[in-house]
Amino acid sequence: MNTLEILFYALSAFAVVSAVMVLVSKNPIHSVLCLILVFFAISGHYILLNAQFLAIVNIIVYAGAIMVLFLFVIMLMNIKLDSEPQKKMIIKFIGVLSGGSLLTLLVALVKQTSQLQGKQVLMKEGTIGLIHPLGKALFTDYVLPFEISSVLFLSAMVGAVIIGKK
């Protein structure tokens, strides 16, 4: 057990517990906050993997912008505690069951994949997660998707205006 492993387990446990809390908490605000915690845990993982840029972008974009929007909307609607009608127990059960079976299936599949046996993830080292190589790749090899995603944003913008305008 070295520090990395301890951190890995701690962050993973933190992430999973928070994710479950997102699911089970009745109050949407709590769900949002738990989801932010998940994002932090995932950012922690990124840092463990020395993907600093993604770690920080994850916090800026997800925790800082997206979740604020969520929080904003929930507050705007002022959804009260327990106002959400619950699905029927049986549907919930089926939902959990299908999610669980998806997990089991995929885990079993991964376990059986021989090519993955013994593959290690490079922790802490490696420079590809830093901003410099990423930026370079983004503006050379990936400049086309970068530019095209601007179209995506424009359309989202136009759309938000259409939908949002009273």
Place this chain on the structure above:
Amino acid sequence: MNAIIISAFMGVVMMFSSWGTSSIKLQRNIGLLGMLLLIGANIAHLTGVWVIEFDTKGMLVFNRIGLYANTILFVLTFIYMWINGEEIDKVGDHTHTADYYAIFFFILCGVSVLTSFDNLLMLFIGIEILSIPLYILTGADKKNLFSNEASLKYFLMGAFSTGILLLGITFIYGATGSFHLTAPVINPTTNMPVEHFLMSAGLILLFVALNFKVSAAPFHFWTPDVYDGAPTVFTSFMATVVKAAGFIAFIRVFEIQREALGYSWFIILPFVIVSTLLVGNITAVFQRSVKRMLAYSSIAQAGFMLFALYGRSIFNNEAILLYIVAYSLATIGVFAVLVKMKDYSFESFNGLAKKHPALALLTTIFLFSLAGIPLTAGFFAKYFMLNALLTAGAGLWLLIVAIVFAAVSVFYYFRLVQAMYFTSGEPAINEIDKKYEFKLWLIAAILIVLGVFPSLLFNYLYF
């Protein structure tokens, strides 16, 4: 690339056109002009002329099929815009015409990406560019609860399927270490598909997600509600151009990648095809609203289009292109009639043949094309599909299932014909001017010309 640049550019132009002019007619005409420009640019690309020389770094690969499909989809969009121009203005609160056109152009940009991507990243971005504007168009009728619901439902389903798509892509990356479509799926030494569970799982997830996008069963359940709830003009667009682009993307992904699935491909795909045909057709029979019937029928048609995935011969491309043209034109036509109806029940069509014989005839032609009756392009579309299927060595049972459901489809399409011709009543229809009718005649003419000489469509496909 021309198409991508020009469509994005035109989108921006449309966005700002509402600043430059308040005349909706002018905006509409700018949109149409832009469409022509786009078509022209794309054809220029077909002949090797680029607006801007651009190294796509292997993100996009422009082959003839893709560009040709682009052209077809653009022409379809042009026809769509041309016909439905006035109806588009009416959606929502009548103030967003230019925005809708901008969104159309953005969608077409996504379409162009989807017809030429060579990297899963571009697939992802293309699909998103396609989907996000659609969520908006679906909800464009802001005061209408059903439109809202449709939009929300579409959005949640779409986002969910995006998640699945991404997991699939991730798995593929995990297996191959690359996002390229041509990433090694075949072991060069043994010349056999590499047995990599992660790869298979990824592909299946990708398959599922794409099925979501093209509304194939069992991932179709959003479709009826969304198509029903969306403003009718936009349903027409969604069910045609957008769906077609989805299929082209589908084929691009699985043309090569499916090797990794090996034999299981021929279990999964028929399962999906059969269930799509089953669900689409059987449910369509029981619909009371024409719009909903058309929604289900579009599921059924998707089932037919999925046949193009079965084989890998040149016939698939022909088949899917012809199918797209036939299906889309006919659907655009039917919807163009439908938007003029005051309500969408079958009963509202009663006696249409008496009051508007020409319109009834046109609708009949469109429905015939959808049903695949000869002399219309729909027949050859189905024919080419069946041919492709047979060439691919599919089991005969699959063909039989297909034709049985094709016969079932006749059942519900002809309900409309019966209502129009054989049931008397007062049709609930708005005024239709001659110009509009003329446009519809044009569609019908294309359908019939293609129904007699389908090869006209392919003359430019191979050089």
Place this chain on the structure above:
Amino acid sequence: MPIQYYIFLCLTLFSIGVVGVLTRRNAIIVFMCIELMLNAVNLLLVAFSKMYHGAALQVSPASTAGIDAQIFVFFIMVVAAAEVSVGLAIIVMMFRNTHSVDINFLNRLKN
């Protein structure tokens, strides 16, 4: 760290997201669960990226193998942001009309 650990973690998070989508009725929470799924995918991509990077480093120290996955993650985040803006606009629009974010609300309306 063996890659499987990361895969298991991400799959767990992903499945939790899926369960959320299937069991909750509040549109916003459903949407959040979708975001959770996307994040799980992101983490997995980064893990794979580092897996390939690690392998490539053994061969050539200057290799940038695996960088594409991180770029992909970047794009996912970017796209997710756009999606959220639209999605929340839709949810707000719906809320304005129905005063509910229950995804089954209109189903009840129909019947």
Place this chain on the structure above:
Amino acid sequence: MFLLLFLLIPVFAAILLLFVKKEQSVNTIAISAALVTLLGAVYIIISKTSSFDAAWLPLLNSRFTLQADGLAKILVLLTAISFPAIFIATSKNQPTQKNIFLSLMLLTQAGLMGVFLAGDALLFYFFWELALIPVYFLCSIWGGEKRIAVTFKFFIYTFLGSLFMLIGIILVYSHTGDQSFALASFKQAHLTSGMQLTAFALFFIAFAIKMPIFPLHTWQPDAYEQSPTAVTMVLSAVMVKMGLYGVIRWLMPLFPTAFIAHSNIVTLLSVIGILYASFIAIRQDDLKRLIAYSSIAHIGLMNAALFSHIQVGVQGVLVQLFSHGINVLGLWIVADIIEQQTGTRSMKDLGGLAKKQPTLAILLVGFAFANIALPLTNAFVGEFLMFNGLFQFNPWMAAAAGVSVILAAIYTLNMVQKIAYGEISAATNLMPAPNKNAQGVLIVLLVIVFFTGVYPQPLFNVTADTLQQLFVK
């Protein structure tokens, strides 16, 4: 090029009719178009085999090939005779929007001509469907009370059948040597016996539905009954021949192995059908239904003879294709006149026609004789040969089928008796002056009946090449 006229004339006339509203000119246009085609048909009968060929779908290697061999000629002649006859005989009938009605009729004619002339599988399929669609509209718009459901049933049946055939066509196509739809290529397709069986089944379903053969016949009596009479005439005189034509043109040469392998079962089915239809016909009171069941019985017999695959029998079928068409057409016209003039089809309500309208009664009797295939009538020639063939194939079946002749005599004569003799019923008494047009047509038809009955050689001559192709390899 000449053959193209068979398609173009009706189509142009049909289009022209859409723009003509005046009833007199409507009739004139339709009848003259039909007569011109008849002239053409007569011309190709006496001329040599001709064909037409044009590029159509280079991509699929399908050509717009029309060819007129003996089989085609005889059926083209039948079609060409039927339509003017129908038009003239029913020219007094006044359906609403007659121009459209006739236009659709002419389209049907074009479709039928196409079916009989097509020398290319895809083209054949095309016309097969095209012949159906106008009929669908004709029946649904102008038919009887239950027309919509009945016609729809008919449509779905045949459409499904033709889709099966489409698959069969594609299947064979993919096994042809030069990837072509030409009939010649089809004949040389390399089909394994398993493949032959499949393709045979697929084709056969389509033809069987069209004929119809016993379990698939349920659409027919209803459709005949509900259709407007003119359409019923087309259906029973010409359209059912499409099925038989298909069998001779496609099934026999393409899938000889499968054909022979299945001949037993198909013949059996046909015979069952014959008996079944005949027994039902006996029980019928409705004139139209009676003729309809009678027609099923006759077609069944032809089918049985075909599948016996004996040269004599097939020769009989080739002749009977034409003869049955003429006979049934005559019967229908009589029935139509009666229905038009008395307003009823129920035989209970009829009687005493011989006293009221002797000419019509005589004509009825003439066609009734032909229907029973009494010697001197054309049907006798065909049926005799067919029984001959069937007997060679399987005496038991021939015997069973032979019963049908007796049954036919029973129901036909019963009909004649009820209609023509006895007291003048109330309905019959209402009959106005004889319909000269229709009677003229009937007389012409009756002349044909007896002429070919006495001197069938021209028919044999015309169909000789077909027979040769089928039996001499």
Place this chain on the structure above:
Amino acid sequence: MQALTNKAQAVNRKPMTFLERLYLINIIKGMMITFSHMFKKQPTIRYPEEKREFSPVFRGLHVLNRDEEGRERCTACGLCAVACPAEAITMEAAERVEGEEALYREEKYAAKYEINMLRCIFCGLCEDACPKDAIYLSETFAPANYTRKGFVYAKSDLLIPNPKTEATAFAEAKGVEA
């Protein structure tokens, strides 16, 4: 419409120039103004230590006066109450009895004399009205209080200290003038 006065000014509806629309210049101008105030003399008077000069006519709290021998001047004539525009003054009269001559100057005196300081407007009319110079307004502020009741000043609160017994307090209360 005919202008009633010549004060009307035409509004200048000239669109703002680009520079004006930037507002930056005006903001900087404004900031310079505030900045310049840093160097201005502060008008603040640090109260307990420094006090502002009262004006000569300052009217503070009421005082009921006594004469040189310490007798109350008030005869409860009620003129002050009548004069008070805020009706803040109430009083009850009583007759002087034997042995009280040292207390009250006249035969009649105010047994109860109340001024409601919440109502009082410190106009000084009572002072003017008083024929006996019994009431006058001092230079003292009305102090704060915790209750409303506390603002109703009774006679004991108003009465000036006795010049005989508490000479210093009297002098202090009396102030500079009068």
Place this chain on the structure above:
Amino acid sequence: MTILALDWGFIIEKLIMIAIVVFASLGIALYTTFGERKVAAILQDRPGPSRAGPFGLLQPLADGLKLIMKEEIIPNAASKWLFILGPGLAMTASLMTCAVIPWGSAIDVFGRHVELQIADVNIGILYVFAVVSMGVYGIMIGGWASNNKFSLMSALRAASQAISYELAMGLALIALLMTTGSLSLKTIVEQQVQGHWWNIVYQPLGFLIFFITAMAECNRTPFDLPEAENELNFGYHQEYSSMKLGFYLFAEYINMIMSSAIMASMYFGGYDLPFFNEASVAPNIAAMIGVGTLLIKIVLFIFLFMWIRWTIPRFRYDQLMGLGWKTLIPLALFNMLVTGAVILAKL
């Protein structure tokens, strides 16, 4: 145990740094409140607080003491945990920014070479952004948890304001980053120390935008909509009292300090004292002079903040949004384009 094999010296050094910076920030914040009042007073021709201690210098301590001594009130209907979490988050978020600010160049103490920066991460600016974006949670959570409509309204305003202006801020910074080519604040400062010009010379417009957005992010007047007293009573901390309120107030001032420090570092050379040759004095002294310089710059900025606060009236909400979206973002984009064009032209 591998855990123990860490570089303890390093950890202790950093801990000390953190402690110093945090406490220094708190101290400065404390006195900034005092400064605020004093500046306000002076600008309004008043003496300001002057009673506690000489010149009122003990006033902030008194304020702090008051805040601590006051009764803790948690409204019944409030969400208790979030109510407590809100101010904590606000405080933490604002304090976290200081980690990447280079307070000075290196000094040598006890034989160690100590960088006067807690962490020189190569994504420094992004880190700042991340932390800034976290800051809004404190307000939102606090405002929501109070279960008071004014607080909620204010929380919503704060959120939308923060998000809107963060965009323009980022865009303004990108132009700067294009010229510097690095995200590390240390590097950016060093560039200015080495070179002759401060970045303000290259990016005047960028600075202006950044400055305006920084004010908005700190919720300073004229952008203090979240606590607009006359509309929302007291804004998001209406229900707060005692030290939780103090946290919010502190957080605002710490934000101000940090943004001043960042602006100083990014645009005004950080700890660079112009026309002064560092080599002429001992390195430690030079470093301390640098720290002093930075502090002076910070103070000047803080003064500027206050000056503006007491000059310009508060925006209306729609004006605020209009300014952010319709003016600042296009301007920032324009700035970015021009910068890019110039850089391209220079290449």
